[in-house]
Amino acid sequence: MFGPVVIISASTMAGLGFLFAGLLGFAHSRLKLEENPEVKEIEDILPGLDCGACGYPGCHQLAKNVVSGDAPPDSCVPGGEEVAEQIADVLGLEISSEPGRVRIAVVHCGADNEEKKRIGDYEGVKSCRTAELTTGGNLKCEYGCLGYGDCARACPFDAIEMVDGLPRIDPDACTACGECVETCPRDIIVIEELDLKGDFVKVACNSEDEASAVREKCEVGCIACGLCVQVGPSEVYSVEDNLSRMDYSEYGEDADFDTAIEKCPTDCIVRFPSPGEASETE
């Protein structure tokens, strides 16, 4: 039924296949990797997102470092307490501190679609990165949010929603992985560490322009008047490069921000939702 060519071909291939399979099998038995079973176990517990929020290149690397003791068991940001407890269980460790502070992405621009002043129409690809690279966007302000939502698309946790041309960060979903920070061509988003019990307040501006320029370009931009530094809490605010910045490491749970929010002449000091708060109000 089969010609000799078919038989020769089939047997040649089969022979070679078995030969190499045998060689590889032999090599495998000699070069077998003895991995700590705990690493595998912890890797299974980890979410497997490879987001890098822990500071390691991926979940496998984190698992290795947790086992070797170089990383604490609560390193996994998206996994949260649940994962931390499971990991601690596997390793027989206790999780020490109560999480009092939270890392979250903070958007430093407050101009929504109505408040944005534009110099023309932008008809290109609806992407912040493209707009910034090609025409520099159509905003008067060179620091402001372009509003095409690159950050929202980059977010692996769907924590960012574009509302009125500004990214709104869902504090419960945000894991501070930093993808949006990487993506934003204007470096408007910054990862900050805030006190969970304190107020969630930010300076919603990123402009280093001088006051007159800011006034011309935006209604809600920081003009670096320094009122916030005066009314305080003074250790939190500082004005540098024509911009007021907040040092979150300096504020405690009882700091009072109401005066500064009220006094700010351009209303660019604003509150934003903290974890838990957002779901409460709904």
Added chain:
Amino acid sequence: MEYFFIFVAIVLTQNFVLHYFLGICPFLGVSDEMEGAFGMGIATTFVMTLTAIITWNINTFILEAFNVEFLEYVTFILVIASLVQLVEMFLRKYLPELYETLGIYLPLITTNCAVLGLALFMVLREYNFLESAIFGFGAGIGFTLALVIMAGIRGELSEEDIPKPFRGTAITLLVAGLLALAFMGFSGLVPS
């Protein structure tokens, strides 16, 4: 002398990457760091040399002997895939850091067209055993050379203020083009 010419030709004048455009994907993918580039080069050189030696034997003593040369693609791919597996196991065991650096590009040697191209060129040019071995080794060295030069240039570039639209892939491809142009200067080095 013949052997020497084969070696020089495949390293410089007919470099797989810069003359034949074979194996471009690791050339662009792993050339951002010197260490990874060199490791990739050595791994590929190892695979290429062994591929040349093994495929020559298989081609001569099995395929040609039994008149089934049409099986060359299948068998060559089988040889290459097995060798890559071997290299992968070895690196994972003894050089785990290099293994992590190479990542996906290590298994991609399997489908690296430079390796299969090497085996097919060998048959096409009717090299004898020693010529094949030198050709395979030289191809690997040429590949390593291209990768290392590229990694060096990209290392320097990362410090430079590149115009925004050129950053990333664009400047890498431009550099690759200029490098290929520079390697044109070697042509004529070897009598063809």
